[in-house]
Structure formats: C-alpha cells, structure tokens
Amino acid sequence: MSAGTSKIDVTVTDIVPVNELVKRFHFRRTDGAILPTFSGGAHVVVEMRDDDRTRLNPYSLMSSPLDTTDYTISVRRDDVGRGGSLFMHNRVKPGQRMVISNPVNLFSLDLRARKHLMIAGGIGITPFMAQTSQLAGEGGNFELHYTCRSEALGTYADVLQARYGRRIHLYHDDRDEKLPLEKLLSSQPLGTHLYICGPAGMIDWVRRTASEAGWPSETVHYEHFAAPQPGKPFDVTLAVSGKQIRVGEQQSLLEAIEAAGVDPPYLCRGGVCGQCETNVVSYDGKFLHNDHWLSEEEHRSGCKIMPCVSRFEGKSLVLER
Amino acid sequence: MGINFRKETFRDDFTFRNSPEHIRRFPFPFHEDAYMYAVNIEPHVPGPKGSVLEHGIDVDEHYVSEMHDRALVLAEDPLRCQSLPHMTLAGWDLLELLMTSKAESYPEHFTLNRDGDKWHWINRPLGIDDRFTFGDVSTLPYGPMEYITRQSQGDFCILDQRDGNLWMDAGIVTTQADWSLDFDIGMNFFEWHAPVPLAHEKGIFTRALKFLTNIQQGAPARRLNWTMTINPRLDTSPENYHKWGTDRATVTPENVGQKVHLRVELQSFWRLPRSNALVFPIRCYLIKMDELVTSPKWARRFHRVLRDLPTELADYKGLSRYRPTVLEWLSQYDDGAATSPGFGPD
Amino acid sequence: MTAKTILSRPVYGTLSPQPGKHHLFIADAEGAAAILDMANSAPAGFFADAHIMFVPGATGTKYVEPLKKLQPAQFYEGPSIASALPRLRQTLATAHMGLRVYLSGTEGLIGQAMQAALEAGIDHTSIQTEQRGSLARRVQCVHCKGITENVTTQPATCSHCGLLLLVRDHYSRRIAAFQGVCINAEDPTENPPKEEIFR
Incomplete structure (x- = not known):
C-alpha cells in the first residue's frame, strides 16, 4: 500500500x-x-x-x-x-x-520551540503566512526576517507588518539592506527553532551559517521544493509494466510515467518527500539529479532516481516501474 | 435503535461479559492457524455493518461501564493521563475528531452543534451537556485530550512527528497491556517499542515507522494486536502489576472458560490536521474462552496459534505461566479439522 | 563501553569538539578524563568559551588541577550532582543558541544533566555524552514512582516502597532512570537472589 x-x-x-x-x-x-x-x-x-x-x-x-x-x-x-x-x-x-x-x-512547526525564528526570501514567504497566523492565534513567540528584491516585490510585506508590527523585519536588495544573519543567530534564546523558505542559495547560506554557529540540525527546518527543470527529451523503459516512454522537453519523468498510465505514489512532486523514489534496473548515460531526498552516495550509485525532479541524458534507461 | 449499554465491572467482582451479538462481532485477530509479527497495517476504511469496523471510532455495549472504570483509574493515579506542553493543540485536534465521528456515527447518542468556535456537545449515555469555546482550555473542565478521552473507549497516544520519527508526547492509558505511559512519554517510536522481542530484528518497526509518518489527513490506517488477560481486567498496568500479577497463577482447568480472556487491540492511526501529529487510538476488546469457543473455527484456530507461539513472544506477552493449562482446555475443541480462511466466526 | 542491549538503552559516545559559540561541560569523577582526552584534539582557544562543572566524588583532587589548566572561562567544583543542578539550570535558562553541551561520567550524572538540558529546550541528539566510571543505575520503581540511586544489584529493592524490582534496560530520558518492575508479582513467595552486576 x-x-x-x-x-x-x-x-x-x-x-x-x-x-x-x-x-x-x-x-x-x-x-x-x-x-x-x-x-x-x-x-x-x-x-x-x-x-x-x-x-x-x-x-x-x-x-x-x-x-x-x-x-x-x-x-x-x-x-x-x-x-x-x-x-x-x-x-x-x-x-x-x-x-x-x-x-x-512537510514543513511543520516544531511546537516545542521556545521561539520560532523565520527567514523568508521572495515567494518563500507563503508558508510563513499560514504559520504566523497559526502562531499568533496561540500566542506563540515568533519573529520573521524577510528579504525581497524591492518594496514593490515584497509580496505581503505590508500585510505582515500591519498584522505583527515589530516582529516583521524587511530587507530590500535594491536598497542594499542585508540580513545580519550571524548576529541574529547568536542572539536567540536557547530552544529557538529556525525555519527557512526561499531560493536554494539562501537556504544553503542560512543552513551553513547556522551549523557553524552551533545550531543543531534538529532545530533547523527548511522547505525547498525544487521545481522540475525542462531539459532534453529522453527515452525510458518501464520494466515492470513493460512500457516504452519518451519524456518531453517540458515534461518531468514522473509526468511521463503517469501519462503512460503508471501511477507511482507522490506527496510533494518537488524532490523532498521520497514517495516516488524509483529503482534503476540498468542505464547507459548520465543522471541529472535535482532532488533533496537521495544521499550523494545514492546519486553516485546509479541505482535510484527521483522522477519528480530528476532527468537523464544518454543511450538507455530502464526503471523498475 | 440505540446501543443497549451494559452495567458491569472490570475489577473486584468482574461482571463483564459479551452479549451473543457482541461475541459475533468480536475482532478475532488471526486470519490463519499461526501467528507471527508482520507489518499488518491496512487502510482504516469502513467495514461491514454491525462489525467493529463499521465506524471509524467504534462505540459498543461496554461503553458506559468502561468509562466508569477509566474514571476510577484516573482517580487512583492521575499520571495515566499526561500531555507535554507542546501537545495541547493536538488535544484539540483529537477532541474534534472524536466528537465529529461519534456524532455522525451514533446520532441517537451523541450530538455536536458548531457555531464558529462556539461548540455544544451532548453525550446522552454519560449524561453530559457542555457548551465551550473550541481552542480555549478555560472553557472545559479538563484539558481537551482528557475531556474527550474520558468519554471514549480505548487508550489514546498522541505522537508528535519530528525529524522523521514519532514521539509519544501525550496520551491517556488506563486499559493498557502492560506498558507505562508515565515512563514512556517523550520517547520515540523505536524507544517505546524497545522491549518488544524479535520484531526489531525483522525490520518491522523501521518499515512501520516509514508507513506511519506518511499517513495523510483523511486516510487513516489500522492494525490488530493481541494478548491474553486473566479476569476481564482493563487496567493491566505495570503500575499495578504487583496487585494483579497473582491472577496469572490462579488459572485451573476448571476456571479457564470464565477466567481466561483473549484481548485484542484495534489500533488505528489518524493524521491530526492542526498539529500535524498522529493519534493512535488503542481500542481493547475482551472475550472469555467460554465465549470464544462458541465459534468452532475460532476455538480450533486459537488452540493452534497458542500452541505454536514462539517462547519469546509468550514470555513477552506474559502467557507462559498459564499457557499449558489453557492449551489443555482448548485442545478439547480442536479435532484437527481444517479451518476456513479469514477472520470470521463462520 | 556499555553493551547495546535494547533500543531505549542510551548509547554513549566519545566527546568531540562541536561547532558553537559556547561550550558547557558537566562531568563527575572519571568523566573528567573524558574532557582531558578531548582537549588533546580540541582547536587552540577552544576552552576560552567553555564552562566546566565538575563533581569529583571519589576522585578527590586528582582531576581538579588538570581541568583548571585547560583555562575554561568558568570553572565550578561541587560536592554532589544534586548541588550542581541549580547552577546548571540557571546557566541554561540564560543561554543562547550556539551553546553546546558535553556530559561525561556516570550514567546518573549524564542522565540528570541531560534531563535539565531537555527541560531548557535542547534536543537530546545534539548533546555529546561519554560514559566513564561506575555503571551503577538510577532506577524508577514503576509502582510507587520513587527513584532509587546507585543501584548495583539485579534484582534490587526499591528504597521507597520495598518491592523487589527487576531492573530493566528500558530507560527514560525524561525521568533519567531505568525502569524497575516487581520481579515476584505473580508469586510473591519467589525470592530470587541479588547479584551485583552494575558496577
């Protein structure tokens, strides 16, 4: 099941x-x-x-x-x-x-936290809209730091400031305002949890800085749905169902499998939940892994692929589907 | 037509028994003539009319008496109901789940009226009629989890989901098969199952955890577990083991039929929407050996299961002291004939 | 090293320097040697941001001077675990993220200091532990809930209610104790002999 x-x-x-x-x-x-x-x-x-x-x-x-x-x-x-x-x-x-x-x-609050420190970049603000509403309703302790390109592109910044006042901190790229990350991370009370949603580069930067500052990994939460990337078309054999499929330029491998009438389980379609993990039977070519689920070792092994976001270039690919 | 609630006891004079209709609906847990651990989890979808699976949350003829027994246990030992501070929201989730389920499945017994966060709850079997504000603990006589589980059969564990694991961070446990909530609260999935023999080596818990952490809202799952209990005692807690442990030495060939009970747990698993926690109701059903053998198939099969059970499992389940006596008694109902597949009594 | 028995039984490691802004060490008796061993591999200046709390117990003065030589920012020596706990709780209450915790010594010390750290909001998996010295256990009687310290025998007598307890490997971090369950509940006339096994 x-x-x-x-x-x-x-x-x-x-x-x-x-x-x-x-x-x-x-x-x-x-x-x-x-x-x-x-x-x-x-x-x-x-x-x-x-x-x-x-x-x-x-x-x-x-x-x-x-x-x-x-x-x-x-x-x-x-x-x-x-x-x-x-x-x-x-x-x-x-x-x-x-x-x-x-x-x-897949990005839930850790309700044990003494304080919730949220860092958003661009459209990564959306999950925090719901989380801040939830926390505010329960009297939760939170603080949101939001970086955006300009005031005009600071989606919902005005709404958040009107709702939560001083708990919202904005940083505009066009005014050269920088998030003082190291200072922020060193001044949080014990028991604070950190949440990050935004571009991949920002998530990596915040996670790395937090790790160096001694934040244990259990206290650092991030949401990073990788959008499937377009790429060159490729052919795949589905060994279990006995089907040959072609993955189009604008199509993900998962979508192509589904279009052939095979339905692998999924939850996120963004390379994080692990549901659609698929075994590779054989291959001759190169994998373009884009997921955050498989380990680097698994990426190198050529034994598994996450069809929701990853692609393939080469002569042949046979999957256990 | 409502349920005819029995007045009976699960301690002292032990007047508990099942009506003939209830014997037929007993959730017999063996689908074949042998038992071993497996990840026997399946979707918790409605079962046949009249069965314990007809509704997501089953209410039966023992409801009122079981709730009375729970109140007695909690008065003796308040540590049986605990919730770590971050679990209050999950308690409200559970209250909503149980109230809406009961009101929908048993409208003649339970009514819930919701007007925004102003809720009105009527529980006729227990004579409760309360108005409260959903989300405001000061409007209920107990915390939300304790309030609703004092009105719901079975134990409840609420598991917080973090870092790919499940953490037993709240629960009410008064009808347990020999484990202590007070000791286990705060443990993760592997830790609280640590004393279970054989299953870890088989990878059972690793696979089960992977399944459970992926349970989604609106798609609950279930499994059956079993043990045996001497006398129809719900509260077989380790806390009171020194008081009830001697029961196990009182089994004789003459009293097996009345004293020895098969105890089946219907465990279900539900994602809670606000807290993203998982609730794990553990519903206990008891049946006397005399009641069980009214189904010739169940009698034959249970004899074979108990006979072939590995010693480690018999020890863990606490059956070793009386297993030979019960087997001898059951053997008179096992003529060696084949049994039909499936759980039903035939 | 302690043998791994069941999955709730704590597994202890070897202290190693962690990235962080401040480092809090709590040790008793031979646990001091674990800190000294770790110091050999610690980067220069590591202890300038450290606070060491030490309960020497039977080791007397043996480890006090060597620990002071590490030149921690703060050093505390206390007569018992119980006497050190209020100071530990206060230190944790005012601490910031970036504090790393290192526990070494007896299981009782590790368990009780971890309990205080958990209550302060630190996740147990981020705490460094190393067991040294006595394997005597703290045992909670599941029946009366009383905790018996320094249990070395199997079975053991509950120091509160007097029941004879089987000491299980099942361990609760929240209570900082192993579980003790009446060993002769089914037949109170049974009286198995005590063996000294937790040393």
Whole structure:
C-alpha cells in the first residue's frame, strides 16, 4: 500500500494580482462544504489540465489555518519554467473548477520551540503566512526576517507588518539592506527553532551559517521544493509494466510515467518527500539529479532516481516501474 | 435503535461479559492457524455493518461501564493521563475528531452543534451537556485530550512527528497491556517499542515507522494486536502489576472458560490536521474462552496459534505461566479439522 | 563501553569538539578524563568559551588541577550532582543558541544533566555524552514512582516502597532512570537472589 492523498473538487472564487509577478488564487469547495483543517506550512498539489497534458504542482497554503472556508495560494510567474505558473496566471479564471489534493505538511512547526525564528526570501514567504497566523492565534513567540528584491516585490510585506508590527523585519536588495544573519543567530534564546523558505542559495547560506554557529540540525527546518527543470527529451523503459516512454522537453519523468498510465505514489512532486523514489534496473548515460531526498552516495550509485525532479541524458534507461 | 449499554465491572467482582451479538462481532485477530509479527497495517476504511469496523471510532455495549472504570483509574493515579506542553493543540485536534465521528456515527447518542468556535456537545449515555469555546482550555473542565478521552473507549497516544520519527508526547492509558505511559512519554517510536522481542530484528518497526509518518489527513490506517488477560481486567498496568500479577497463577482447568480472556487491540492511526501529529487510538476488546469457543473455527484456530507461539513472544506477552493449562482446555475443541480462511466466526 | 542491549538503552559516545559559540561541560569523577582526552584534539582557544562543572566524588583532587589548566572561562567544583543542578539550570535558562553541551561520567550524572538540558529546550541528539566510571543505575520503581540511586544489584529493592524490582534496560530520558518492575508479582513467595552486576 502506498501513501497518497485524496482529491478535493474546488472552484476558483477569486484571483487577485498582488504585484507584477504574483497572483493570489482563492479556492472553495465546489460542494459548498468547508475545506479540511490544515497546519501552517502545509501545501496542496494543484492539478492543471492544459489541453492534452496534466501538470501537478505543489503550492503552500497561505491562508489562516483558523479559517478553512477557503484556501489561498500565491503563484509567482516564471517566464522560463515549464509553464505551470504561466498556466495559472494566463489560463485560470474565476469560476473555473479545479482539483487539488488534501493538504500535506512537510514543513511543520516544531511546537516545542521556545521561539520560532523565520527567514523568508521572495515567494518563500507563503508558508510563513499560514504559520504566523497559526502562531499568533496561540500566542506563540515568533519573529520573521524577510528579504525581497524591492518594496514593490515584497509580496505581503505590508500585510505582515500591519498584522505583527515589530516582529516583521524587511530587507530590500535594491536598497542594499542585508540580513545580519550571524548576529541574529547568536542572539536567540536557547530552544529557538529556525525555519527557512526561499531560493536554494539562501537556504544553503542560512543552513551553513547556522551549523557553524552551533545550531543543531534538529532545530533547523527548511522547505525547498525544487521545481522540475525542462531539459532534453529522453527515452525510458518501464520494466515492470513493460512500457516504452519518451519524456518531453517540458515534461518531468514522473509526468511521463503517469501519462503512460503508471501511477507511482507522490506527496510533494518537488524532490523532498521520497514517495516516488524509483529503482534503476540498468542505464547507459548520465543522471541529472535535482532532488533533496537521495544521499550523494545514492546519486553516485546509479541505482535510484527521483522522477519528480530528476532527468537523464544518454543511450538507455530502464526503471523498475 | 440505540446501543443497549451494559452495567458491569472490570475489577473486584468482574461482571463483564459479551452479549451473543457482541461475541459475533468480536475482532478475532488471526486470519490463519499461526501467528507471527508482520507489518499488518491496512487502510482504516469502513467495514461491514454491525462489525467493529463499521465506524471509524467504534462505540459498543461496554461503553458506559468502561468509562466508569477509566474514571476510577484516573482517580487512583492521575499520571495515566499526561500531555507535554507542546501537545495541547493536538488535544484539540483529537477532541474534534472524536466528537465529529461519534456524532455522525451514533446520532441517537451523541450530538455536536458548531457555531464558529462556539461548540455544544451532548453525550446522552454519560449524561453530559457542555457548551465551550473550541481552542480555549478555560472553557472545559479538563484539558481537551482528557475531556474527550474520558468519554471514549480505548487508550489514546498522541505522537508528535519530528525529524522523521514519532514521539509519544501525550496520551491517556488506563486499559493498557502492560506498558507505562508515565515512563514512556517523550520517547520515540523505536524507544517505546524497545522491549518488544524479535520484531526489531525483522525490520518491522523501521518499515512501520516509514508507513506511519506518511499517513495523510483523511486516510487513516489500522492494525490488530493481541494478548491474553486473566479476569476481564482493563487496567493491566505495570503500575499495578504487583496487585494483579497473582491472577496469572490462579488459572485451573476448571476456571479457564470464565477466567481466561483473549484481548485484542484495534489500533488505528489518524493524521491530526492542526498539529500535524498522529493519534493512535488503542481500542481493547475482551472475550472469555467460554465465549470464544462458541465459534468452532475460532476455538480450533486459537488452540493452534497458542500452541505454536514462539517462547519469546509468550514470555513477552506474559502467557507462559498459564499457557499449558489453557492449551489443555482448548485442545478439547480442536479435532484437527481444517479451518476456513479469514477472520470470521463462520 | 556499555553493551547495546535494547533500543531505549542510551548509547554513549566519545566527546568531540562541536561547532558553537559556547561550550558547557558537566562531568563527575572519571568523566573528567573524558574532557582531558578531548582537549588533546580540541582547536587552540577552544576552552576560552567553555564552562566546566565538575563533581569529583571519589576522585578527590586528582582531576581538579588538570581541568583548571585547560583555562575554561568558568570553572565550578561541587560536592554532589544534586548541588550542581541549580547552577546548571540557571546557566541554561540564560543561554543562547550556539551553546553546546558535553556530559561525561556516570550514567546518573549524564542522565540528570541531560534531563535539565531537555527541560531548557535542547534536543537530546545534539548533546555529546561519554560514559566513564561506575555503571551503577538510577532506577524508577514503576509502582510507587520513587527513584532509587546507585543501584548495583539485579534484582534490587526499591528504597521507597520495598518491592523487589527487576531492573530493566528500558530507560527514560525524561525521568533519567531505568525502569524497575516487581520481579515476584505473580508469586510473591519467589525470592530470587541479588547479584551485583552494575558496577
């Protein structure tokens, strides 16, 4: 038996442009009932039916966990990605019916923390919208440091400052404002937990600095969904189902497997949850691993691949699917 | 038509028994004539009408008396119900799960009215009618976990999920098969299972943990576990072992049928939405040997399972002292005939 | 080294210098030798940010001067674990992230200091431990909840309620003790002899 989530039929009730790059989407259940309760940091997988292909992209829920009459997500437009965000921005209209997964939380708060220190970069702010709502409702102790390119692109910075005042700290790249990370990390009371969501470079920088400053790994939490990257098409043999498939330029390996009627389990579709881990039967070529699940040793071994985000270049690839 | 709640005891004069209809619905845990540990976890989907699996949370004829027994245990030993400070939110999650499930499955006995965070809960079998504010502990007589589990059969463990492990950080345990919540609270999945023999070597717990940490909201899972108990005693705690341990030496060929009980735990696993914790209700069902052998198939099969059980498991389950006597008694019901596959009584 | 028995039984390691801003050492008796051994591999100046709390016990003055020679920022010598705990709790209450904790010596010292660290919000997996010296156990009687210190025999008598206890390997970090369960509950006339096995 594999893990997985059941689906929810929803209707898009509102689409709000937040700034030049980000739009917010509101969903309600099509049957009028309230949506499932969730915890701050949870995401849903949104199904995008785009003519003959289906994309499944994860987005953090950013509405308050205390109110589940609707769910909201924010989508940043990526003009060079595989088209998921462009589909959301250009093709989804109010009143449209969509299918989303039940919420799954792979970035949950550690409620033992004496204090929650949050560091966000860019669109990485979204899970913190829900987490701060949850903590504020319980009187939790938190502080959020948010770096963004400019005031105009500081998505929800104004909302957060209005809600939480001094607990929100902003740093604008265009004003050359720098997050004083080392000082920040050395002045936190014992029992503080650190949460990071943002670009890969920022996550690596914060994790490395925290580790050097003596923060144990159990106190450092980060959310890093790798978006699947486009790449050269490649052919794959699925040994168990006896199928030959071709992975298109804009398609992920997981999507190509699903398009052939084989359904590996998944939760995140971003290389972190481990559900779709797939054994390699044989290969002649080079793996392009993009996940955060397999160890470096496993990457080198050529025995496993995470089809949600990783690709392949070479003569042949046979998978145990 | 509601449930006919029995008035009975699980201590002193031990008046507990199952009605004939309840014997038929007993969750007999052996699907074949042998038993060994396995990761026997399956989706907790509704089972046949009238079975213990008909509803996500089962309420049966022993409900009122079991809740009375729980109150007696907690009055004697408040350490049986504990919640580490970060688990209050999970307690509210559990309260919501149990109230909504009971009200939906047994509307003649339980009613829940929700108006935003203003909740009104009616529990007719226990004569409770309370209005409270969801999320505000000062509006309930106990913490949320204790309040609702004083009204719910079975033990409850709430497991916090962190760093790829599950941590036993809250629970109420008054009907346990010989483990101590007070001692085990705060332990991780491997630590609290540490005393279990054989299963670690088989990798059972590693696989089980991987499965459990991936349980998602709206998709609960379940498994059955079993042991045996002398007298229909719910509270077989290690705390009181020095008081009930002598029961094990009182089994004679004459009293096996009434004194010896098969004890089955229906364990289910549910993701809690606000806290992202996992709740693990452990529901205990007891059946006397006299009741069990009213099904010839169960009698034959249980004789074979008990006979072939590895010594380590018999020791761990505390059966060793009386196993020969019970086997001798059960053998009169085992003519060697084949048994049909599956759990049912035929 | 202690043999690994069951998974709840603590496994102790060897102290090693961790990245961090401050370093708090708590040791009793032979546990001092673990700190001195670690000092050989520590980077220069490591102890300038260190606080050593030491309970010499039967080792008397043997380790006091060698520890002071490490020139820790703070040094404390106390007559018993119990007397050191208030100071430890206060130190933890005012500490910041970046503090690393190192525990060495008897299981009783490691267990009780870890208990204080857990209560201060430190995750147990980030704490360095090294067992040295006596293997005498702290045992909690599961029946009366009383803790008996320095248990060396199997079975052992509960110093609170007097029941004869089987000392299990099952260990609780939160209580900082092994579990003791009545050994003759099923037949109180049984009286197994005591053997000295935890030394």
